[in-house]
Structures are given as structure tokens and as C-alpha cells.
Amino acid sequence: MDKNHPKSISLTLAFSLTALIFYLPANFFPFMSIELYGNRNTSTIWGGIVVLVESGSWPIALIVFLASIVIPFFKLAILFYLALTATNGKHLQLKLKLYNITEAIGRWSMLDIFLLAVLVAILKLGPWTTVEPQMGSLLFALVVIFTMVASASFDPNLLKENPNGKVS
Known part of the structure; x- marks a missing residue:
């Protein structure tokens, strides 16, 4: 590893692993509860x-x-791949x-949390309605945060060739 980037790879791996640890329970614990x-x-x-899907809202379900299952998983897989192979020059x-x-999908990372916030705001308008975030929403927020930090800690200069043909 280059002396200019000693922590980039290890930080990316550490934050990605932390996000992965939160990813699994985030998908198994309840995300929210609605009382109507x-x-x-x-x-x-x-x-x-x-x-x-069952209610016919398959575009929203998609x-x-x-945003909740596929993209976070692939983003973590990409971050692991980049961190583990960044300096091999291939x-x-x-x-x-x-x-x-x-980097492009990073801005969509908080979509679920924003949807939950909007849903809570809309349903709070009714006096007989209560919406509460559950453990899954907290865990998912931690997945998003640690994935974003992992992405930010990765130095893309590791992926550029220097004039000598070696990875910088």
C-alpha cells in the first residue's frame, strides 16, 4: 500500500464491515409500526x-x-471489492x-428514511393514527451512515496509474 494512502483501505474495510453487520438485522427487525x-x-x-405489491403499488414496492435491499448490498459488495483489490493494478x-x-447512488441512500419521515408526517395528521419507527429503521440508518462513511474514506487515487505503470 502506498505511504500516501495508509488508512484508506483499512478504513473502507472497517466501515463496510460495520455496515454489513448492521445490514442483516436491519432487514429482519421491524422497520416501523402503524396504528390506525x-x-x-x-x-x-x-x-x-x-x-x-399485494395492494397493487408494485412501482413503489420496486x-x-x-433502495432498501439491492442497492445497499451491491454498494457494500463494490466497496469490499475496491478496498480488497485497489492496489493490485488490474x-x-x-x-x-x-x-x-x-458515488452516484450514494445520494439515494437515505430514501427509505425519508419515506418513513414523510409517512410519519402524513399519518400524524390523523388523530387516531400513530406511526413509530422500530429497531429496523435505526439499524438501516446505521447501514446507510457506515456505507456513506466507507465510500467517503476510500481514496479513488488508489485506482489511478502513475506514469511508471504502477498504481499510485
Whole structure:
């Protein structure tokens, strides 16, 4: 590893591993509970996706599925790949494209948390409605935070060749 980037790879791996540790329970613990007219419903992310599909809201279900399950998993996989192979000098163009993809999707990382906030705000308008975030939403927020920090800690200069043909 280059002396100019001694911590980039280890920090990226540490933050990515932390996000992965939170990713699994974030998808198994309840994300939120809604009480409407005395009926309480608690749901995981996957349970919410299933309910959306069953109610005919499959476009929203697809967005939630992509933003909550697929994109975080692929972003973590890309970060692990980049950190573990950054200095081997192979496939630099592919690695730069993957890095740019993680940066581009980063701004969508908090989509679920924003949707939950909007849902809470809308449903709080009704006097007989209560919406409460559950453990899954906290864990998912931690996944997002640690993934964003992992991405920010990765130095893309590791993926550029210097004039001598070696990775900088």
C-alpha cells in the first residue's frame, strides 16, 4: 500500500464491515409500526414490500426493494471489492466505473428514511393514527451512515496509474 494512502483501505474495510453487520438485522427487525383506528401493524422492510405489491403499488414496492435491499448490498459488495483489490493494478477502468457508481447512488441512500419521515408526517395528521419507527429503521440508518462513511474514506487515487505503470 502506498505511504500516501495508509488508512484508506483499512478504513473502507472497517466501515463496510460495520455496515454489513448492521445490514442483516436491519432487514429482519421491524422497520416501523402503524396504528390506525386501534389496529396495530408492525412490518419489516420485506414485509412492507410484500404489502405494497399485494395492494397493487408494485412501482413503489420496486423502489423500496431496490433502495432498501439491492442497492445497499451491491454498494457494500463494490466497496469490499475496491478496498480488497485497489492496489493490485488490474482492471483499473472497471474499478473507476464501480467507484463512480457508488458515488452516484450514494445520494439515494437515505430514501427509505425519508419515506418513513414523510409517512410519519402524513399519518400524524390523523388523530387516531400513530406511526413509530422500530429497531429496523435505526439499524438501516446505521447501514446507510457506515456505507456513506466507507465510500467517503476510500481514496479513488488508489485506482489511478502513475506514469511508471504502477498504481499510485
